[in-house]
Amino acid sequence: RFPLRLFGRHGVWVGVGLASMAVPPYIAENSPPAYRGRLVTAFGATICSGQFIASLVDGAFSTVHEGWRWMLGVATVPSVIMGIGMLMLPESARYLIQRGEISRAEIVLQKISGNSDVSSELNEISETLEREREYSSHGFLFMMQQISRSGPVKRAIAIGCALQAFQQLGGINTVMYYSTTMIKMAGVTNDSLAIWLSCIPSGMNATFALVSMVIIEKVSRRRLLLFTLFGTIIGKLLNFKHFSHSAGST
Numbered sequence: 001r002f003p004l005r006l007f008g009r010h011g012v013w014v015g016v017g018l019a020s021m022a023v024p025p026y027i028a029e030n031s032p033p034a035y036r037g038r039l040v041t042a043f044g045a046t047i048c049s050g051q052f053i054a055s056l057v058d059g060a061f062s063t064v065h066e067g068w069r070w071m072l073g074v075a076t077v078p079s080v081i082m083g084i085g086m087l088m089l090p091e092s093a094r095y096l097i098q099r100g101e102i103s104r105a106e107i108v109l110q111k112i113s114g115n116s117d118v119s120s121e122l123n124e125i126s127e128t129l130e131r132e133r134e135y136s137s138h139g140f141l142f143m144m145q146q147i148s149r150s151g152p153v154k155r156a157i158a159i160g161c162a163l164q165a166f167q168q169l170g171g172i173n174t175v176m177y178y179s180t181t182m183i184k185m186a187g188v189t190n191d192s193l194a195i196w197l198s199c200i201p202s203g204m205n206a207t208f209a210l211v212s213m214v215i216i217e218k219v220s221r222r223r224l225l226l227f228t229l230f231g232t233i234i235g236k237l238l239n240f241k242h243f244s245h246s247a248g249s250t
Helices: 002-029 033-061 067-074 076-087 093-098 102-113 119-137 140-148 151-169 172-177 179-185 191-197 199-215 221-249
Strands: none
Touching: 002 033, 002 093, 033 067, 033 191, 033 199, 067 076, 093 102, 093 119, 102 119, 119 140, 140 151, 151 172, 172 179, 172 199, 179 191, 191 199, 199 221
16 A cells, blocks of 8 residues: 555655646736736645645544545545646647747637737747747857846846745745644644644635735735745744744653
8 A cells, every 4th residue: 555655645746746837837828917927826825725725624534534535535626627627728829839820829819818919919929939949049058158147137036046945945845734743742632633723824824825916916026025034934933932942841
């Protein structure tokens, strides 16, 4: 059974990783500019909401005999729904233009924008792809040299990479995935109660992800980022103090 579970776990994470990389660009390429930021943010918000729903499902099956089987089995339902839904979605206009299917790309852009004349969008995408082909034809080192010569591009890449790195190094995945274990370390001995209590951090995560989706177009992104970083620092310090006290008392 262990090899089967191990294989299934790796299969799930391969799918999650592929979807995490493919979905945001797809949304960005198939959404009107006025709603692009909010729709891309909605992707992250739905992930957080899904984690909260998963916590509730885990809590519901926590008292069932071998409930872990149901916990894993129920997860196939949204996967099947997503798979069927993806079959109904069109290819992105950028991808179609890259393959030379201009007429199909025009139809996709017309559906997205609601306008019959999308010649300017077609030309803009074509020009962008042409510039990318020109840069890529010179090789990876040439592209890196061009990036290094542009101050704004370097700063944008550095900030983006740093944010992603700090999010992972900050340990948010540890808090989310091992919240039940951390709650039991805090003194809760009942397994079912610990699982239900783990719904609280996942629920807070989902709630404020939805809040950010609503206010991201109204509040400065820099201000929103600084506010969330301040909250993260406070939370980490509280975690550190609690577990330091627990370690000292054992």
